[in-house]
Amino acid sequence: MEIVITVVTYVLFFALGSVIGSFLNVVAYRVPIKESLIKGRSHCTTCGKQILNRDLIPVFSWIFLRGKCRFCKNKISPRYMIVELISGLSYLAAYAILGFSLKLAFAAVLFPVLIVLSLWDIDRQEIPYTCSIIIGVLGIISLVISIFTADMPWYEHLIGAAIVAVPFAILAFLGAMGGGDVQLMAAAGLLLGWSIVPAALIGILLGAVGGIIVKVVTKNNVICFGPYLSVGIAVGYLFGSQIISAYLGLMG
Ligand SMILES: [Zn+2]
Missing domain, CATH: 1.20.120 (Four Helix Bundle (Hemerythrin (Met), subunit A))
Known part of the structure; x- marks a missing residue:
């Protein structure tokens, strides 16, 4: 049982970190061009179409869509996925090493x-x-x-x-x-x-x-x-x- 709890906690920390990573992408993209961080949904930078809720899952959405926009099929930079991955792994590592x-x-x-x-x-x-x-x-x-x-x-x-x-x-x-x-x-x-x-x-x-x-x-x-x-x-x-x-x- 203990192993299950450990694994679940690790997964939760990774998920939390990757969601934060997704927000960090928004910060790094919008703050310099003075766009609001909370107003306005994420959109494709090529065709401008809003990104669907089911395509907002950090890391995995990018992999499922093979790095392409669902609508215009233009390439979405792997940078967003990499940032989410690094952020998720950093939270996982911090918890694994430091504990609560x-x-x-x-x-x-x-x-x-x-x-x-x-x-x-x-x-x-x-x-x-x-x-x-x-x-x-x-x-x-x-x-x-x-x-x-x-x-x-x-x-x-x-x-x-x-x-x-x-x-x-x-x-x-x-x-x-x-x-x-x-x-x-x-x-x-x-x-x-x-x-x-x-x-x-x-x-x-x-x-x-x-x-x-x-x-x-x-x-x-x-x-x-x-x-x-x-x-x-x-x-x-x-x-x-x-x-x-x-x-x-x-x-x-
Ligand atoms: Zn597009």
């Missing part, structure tokens, strides 16, 4: 914000200030909570805010990095504490590899660091303390 906890509640906000800022950075080479502010607010709340709990010494949140953001700020000053990246890492550091160090290293490593691949495949020089840093932050948030203790263990 305060950290899970923070992840439920952090992960969607990371997804939106990544989409925004891919589209506009800019990380929205609002996203970093939201993550910073999560960091301040967790700092205040840590004064009363044994989770992490409160000052480690402040160390986290500075330890990566300061070198990033120097890189930004030299023009090697955008100001949005610095704000993001300062805000995420406030939330993650020391875990921001592995987060930044993973982000930089992925950014270097990904940047080369993107450059070779698309032949353009656009660099957006946001998605790579976001993956780093998510991994750091979920596994940061394990990575740090494994590293310290290796050091003896």
Whole structure:
């Protein structure tokens, strides 16, 4: 019986995450063109026809329709489905790793914000200030909570805010990095504490590899660091303390 409950809970977390991912697609598409988030139903961007209720199921609808509009048969970008899938998997992973906890509640906000800022950075080479502010607010709340709990010494949140953001700020000053990246890492550091160090290293490593691949495949020089840093932050948030203790263990 217990296994059934576990599986059902996993499925529910994936479903919740993918529905939120579907909303994140709307946010990333409509906010920049100043369309209302709640007014107006989703429609095909080619023929303008409203999307039927039964075709609004995250991930699966896109697969059933083989990535085509039901009416005009034009291709619907797999991006929407991929975002829903990633969002669903991020919720599933957060629950599987963190269980029902305060950290899970923070992840439920952090992960969607990371997804939106990544989409925004891919589209506009800019990380929205609002996203970093939201993550910073999560960091301040967790700092205040840590004064009363044994989770992490409160000052480690402040160390986290500075330890990566300061070198990033120097890189930004030299023009090697955008100001949005610095704000993001300062805000995420406030939330993650020391875990921001592995987060930044993973982000930089992925950014270097990904940047080369993107450059070779698309032949353009656009660099957006946001998605790579976001993956780093998510991994750091979920596994940061394990990575740090494994590293310290290796050091003896
Ligand atoms: Zn259409």
